[in-house]
Amino acid sequence: QVQLVESGGGLVQAGGSLRLSCAASGRAFSTYAMGWFRQAPGKERELVVGVNWSGRSTYYADSVKGRFTISRDNAKNTVYLQMNSLEPEDTAVYYCAANQYDRGKSDDNECGSWGQGTQITVSS
Numbered sequence: 001q002v003q004l005v006e007s008g009g010g011l012v013q014a015g016g017s018l019r020l021s022c023a024a025s026g027r028a029f030s031t032y033a034m035g036w037f038r039q040a041p042g043k044e045r046e047l048v049v050g051v052n053w054s055g056r057s058t059y060y061a062d063s064v065k066g067r068f069t070i071s072r073d074n075a076k077n078t079v080y081l082q083m084n085s086l087e088p089e090d091t092a093v094y095y096c097a098a099n100q101y102d103r104g105k106s107d108d109n110e111c112g113s114w115g116q117g118t119q120i121t122v123s124s
Contacts, residue, residue, distance in 0.1 A: 002026040009118030020081040022096030030074040033099040035106040038092035057104035
């Protein structure tokens with residue numbers, strides 16, 4: 001298992017940008033695929049973006065394509081989520097998660113490690 005800690009959340013106006021970071025410790029970070037999930041009030045948790053071990057395979061939900069970018073730095077044990085052109089609909093708690101299977105698109109039931117979550121609020 002890895003331990004995950006997110007940072008970078010906050011309040012931003014619509015059209016603005018934020019970058020989330022997820023720092024990992026514990027077992028070898030580079031052996032895990034990573035995903036960013038989000039959960040808005042009253043809604044189910046959903047996968048937003050994902051990246052495989054090497055960073056060569058990525059997944060983007062249709063709602064964030066062209067606006068969000070996932071990247072990872074295995075030397076720093078960190079995965080990033082750059083969010084641009086934020087919309088009020090992006091308001092949610094964002095979680096990073098580690099998946100032992102090598103794939104860009106992770107199912108949440110495959111992810112054995114989760115961060116504590118960070119709140120993103122986009123005002124209109």
